Amino acid sequence: MSKSTNMLSILWLLRSGRRMTAQQLADELEIHIRTVYRCIDALCATGVPIVADSGPGGGYRVLERFADSPLLFDGEEQKALLHASAFAEEAGYPFGEALARAVDKLKRYANAMQLERMERHRDGLTVIHPPVDxxxxxxxxxxxxxxxxxxxxxxxxxxxxxxxxxxxxxxxxxxxxxxxxxxxxxxxxxxxxxxxxxxxxxxxxxxxxxxxxxxxxFSAKAHLMGELLPGALDADALTSVVLQGNDMVLDMLSQHWLFGHALVSREPGQAEYRIGTSALQTYVPYFLLPYGKTLTIREPAALVERLADVCSELTEHYRTMMKEQGSDTNER
Structure with missing residues (x-):
């Protein structure tokens, strides 16, 4: 038998719940005991949780939670893995070769109907992402x-x-x-x-x-966001922000990292967020600015005031730019 066949046979024997010695496995499969050792090592390297118990009555066994779990993925699990691989590949996931091998294993042990279904799901999802060299x-x-x-x-x-x-x-x-x-x-x-x-x-x-x-x-994600958006999710100083608008606009806003994480409640035409008070005076107005008149800020009043100031500053900035450009034109 091939090495892969021996490995699978050993795995099925151990999944039965029996504790078996290397010699018992060798006798059962009619192979050399050294082959058993090599196959056990290979199975452990692939992630199978095999435990060796010493002493009388000892032998090899697999952890119970693994023995009770299925070895195969169902159709929904296969689809999810294929889609996850598409996202990871486009995002520059550093272990792409290993990911490709895992997907190949899914396809290798699928029949024609299963393979055709996998390909349809895989081809149905596309991710656009900046290239990672x-x-x-x-x-x-x-x-x-x-x-x-x-x-x-x-x-x-x-x-x-x-x-x-x-x-x-x-x-x-x-x-x-x-x-x-x-x-x-x-x-x-x-x-x-x-x-x-x-x-x-x-x-x-x-x-x-x-x-x-x-x-x-330690959370690398929490630390990074604390650096990039300081005070935005500071639990000690949060302010309620209530926005009203078209549901489609509110749905788009919820896709933003800050608003998606700060969402407290959502009902038709309205959403409530809890956002760091200091952030309401810094970058939050600039996040809301592109939505223009499609959003109404019900509270807090301080955010409305700050957004009005930002708009005035921008208006003055562009009026000054227009004057400078007009002056340049007259000089020419």
């Missing part, structure tokens, strides 16, 4: 693996201000994909604090001998 994918692979292993890296980073790259030792706690860009969040040895960095601005990464432990309960 192979260099950035490699950086993401290094950062993800270093973070999982608790291994620091030496990083050269260019802020994009014409100052040239700066060197630092860095502990990558996690990577985050947000609005078409990849970020890494972790401890920066140069600044002595938690920082986030855009991966496409990393010039070079090198392995370090230093080790680190990620803080328990």
């Amino acid at each position: 192979e260099r950035q994918r490699e950086l993401l692979r290094v950062l993800e693996e270093a973070g999982a292993e608790g291994r620091s890296v030496r990083m050269a980073y260019d802020k994009g201000r014409g100052e040239g790259p700066t060197e630092r030792e860095y502990d990558p706690y996690g990577i985050v994909h947000w609005k078409g860009a990849w970020y890494t969040v972790g401890y920066c040895g140069l600044r002595g604090q938690l920082r986030s960095f855009r991966v496409d601005r990393i010039v070079r990464l090198e392995s370090s001998e230093r080790r680190f432990a990620r803080p328990p309960e």
Whole structure:
């Protein structure tokens, strides 16, 4: 029998709930005991949770939760995996080759009808995303693996201000994909604090001998959003924001990262959010500005006042621009 056949046979025997020694497995399948050891190692490498119990009555077994679970994916699960792979591929997921192999396994063990259904679902979904080059994918692979292993890296980073790259030792706690860009969040040895960095601005990464432990309960996503949108979701200082408008407009607004996360209640023609008070005076008015007269701000009054000030500032800015352009035209 082939190695894959032996592996599958061993897996089925262990899934029966029996605890079996290597010799018992070898006798059952009429193969050499060394073949059993090789197959067990291969199964463990693929993620099968095989446990070896020593002593009298010991042997190999699989964890009960795995033994009770199905080995195959149903149609809806297959569709979800195919769609997830499409999103990941377009977003620049760093382990695309492994993902492609996983999808190939789904297709390899499908009959003609199942395969045709998979292809229809896969071809029915398209993702438009800014291209991610192979260099950035490699950086993401290094950062993800270093973070999982608790291994620091030496990083050269260019802020994009014409100052040239700066060197630092860095502990990558996690990577985050947000609005078409990849970020890494972790401890920066140069600044002595938690920082986030855009991966496409990393010039070079090198392995370090230093080790680190990620803080328990740390959220790279929460830290990044706290840096990019400071105060927006500060639990200690939230203000109720009530907006009214066409349901389609409110649905579009809910797709925005901040408003989607801050949503408290939604009813026809109205939505309520809880947003950091300081953010209402900074960037929230600019998020609402593109919606113009399609939205009505019921509360707070301070947000209406701030949005009116922003509009006045913009009006003055463009009137000044018109005067300058008119002056340039007269001079010519």
